[in-house]
Amino acid sequence: MEDTSTVLGQAYYVLFTAALIFLAIMVVLCLIRAIIGPKVADRIVATNMMGTMIMVMIAILALMMQEGYLVDICLIYAMISFLAVVCLTKVYLGVYQEKKIEEAKKNGSD
DSSP states (O other), X not given: OOOHHHHHHHHHHHHHHHHHHHXXXXXXXXXXXXXXXXXXXXXXXHHHHHHHHHHHHHHHHHHHHTOTHHHHHHHHHHHXXXXXXXXXXXXXXXXXXXXXXXXXXXXXXX
16 A cells, blocks of 8 residues: 555646646747737736746746755746836837827827
C-alpha cells in the first residue's frame, strides 16, 4: 500500500500540470486577442492578462519544482508587466487625445 503523502504528491502534480496546460491555452487565446484587437484597449487588456497568467504559471512551477528563486522571478516579472501596461496605456491615451484634438480642429474649421 502506498504512502498517503506519495498519492497526494502525485495528485498535486497532475493538478498543477493540468493548470499549466489550461493557462498555456489561455495565454495563446489572449495572444490572438492582442493581435486581432479590434481596439487598442482590447490589446492592452489582453497583454495585461497574458502577463498575469504567466506570473501564475511561474508560481505553479515554483511549487512543482520546489525552487524558491522562481518566486523572485515571478515578482520581478510582475513589476515589469505592470510597467509595460502603464507605458502602453500612456501611449494610447496620448494618441487618443491627439485624435480628439485633430477632430475638433477639423470640425471647428468647417
